[in-house]
Amino acid sequence: MPRRAPVDPLDPTIPVHHDWPWARTRPHTVHYLAWDEQTAREATVVLPSGWGPGRQPHPLPLVISPHGRNNFGWGNARGYWRDLPADGPFALVSPDGLARAHDRASDPLDQPPSDPSLFTYAYRRWIDDLARMPKIVQATLPWLKIDLERVYVLGSSMGGQETLMLAARYPRALSGGTGRLRGAAAFDATCDLATQCAYLSSRPGTKPHDVAARMIEEVNARPASLRGFQQTARYFNAKQGRQLALGQLLSALPRNQALWDERSPIHFVDKLAHLTFPLRLYWSSKDVIVGNQGRNQTGKLFKQIKAANASAKVVETRGTWAHSSEFVPGDALSDALAAFGLIEPV
Helix, strand or coil: CCCCCCEECCEEEEECCCCCCCCCEEEEEEEEECCCCCCEEEEEEEEECCCECCECCCCEEEEECCCCCCCCHHHHHHHHHCCHHHHCCCEEEEECCCCCCCCCCCCCCCCCCCCCCCCCCCCHHHHHHHHCHHHHHHHHCCCCCEEEEEEEEEEECHHHHHHHHHHHHCCCCCHHHCCCEEEEEEECCCCCHHHHHHHHHCCCCHHHHHHHHHHHHHHCCECCCCCCCCCCCEEEECCCCEEEEHHHHHHCCCECHHHHHCCCHHHHHHHHHCCCCCEEEEEECCCCCCCCHHHHCHHHHHHHHHHHCCCCCEEEEEECCCCCCCCCCCCHHHHHHHHCCCCCCC
């Protein structure tokens, strides 16, 4: 007989994982349909240990955390958030996403990723799914009481980019009025997607070029300007089984700057400058993954927000950390949570 997956003793309808190393929290894997209404996705919901259908002393604030590039919600919760929900207490939801619909058959240059969660890059429909997370948590864990007036979003790298886009697109109420953002924090976020893609194309080695190609494929358009792009940079096209130049990929796509702008927080400055809740921005001058953050990414975004509204509820923290290394307990992640009143100051 096939072995049954282990289940949560507090709720036998929820499967559990044995490789969760944190004793003070408990992960719950839930399922939902993505924006296309047919693709099944998973979300990891982390609660303090002991919270379940029979024990909920009070409704919990909810933190939404979109994961970074080439990761999943489970990895984001396990590797970065760890036991933090027990320090609140609060509930954490870290979902897998769904990128745009790729052409799996006819287009030889369009490579669907191995999993559609890996390279979402703030696709608008995926941001809409993030805005549904309070509803999804309520539907999949109906016994869990959530304080819908205290919903927060925090993410790093690609997750930071998507954090900013969720705040910009849903500044008042989340999907269907279920939940209201009370704070957002972005760490080492890509704020100008086209500029970041150009930066990656000029980095040494093949890995940055492969990432740049994935970014171009996901947006499915050529930026209006190719200034800064190293078009001779080579990437591996798995569909054709050979190396191609980024210029070949770019020239095969229509020029459409708007598709890059709609994924870039730098083009939503006015909305971010007039948020009714606090926004916290963390960036590093030494980051080589999201490059030139002061000139082109988060540092630039902060300056533009303050120029648009001198009294904007935005705080900037600059450092010299490696990419996303501050997005952990006891570091900048805890600093943001304490500033939002979700945990005690470190």
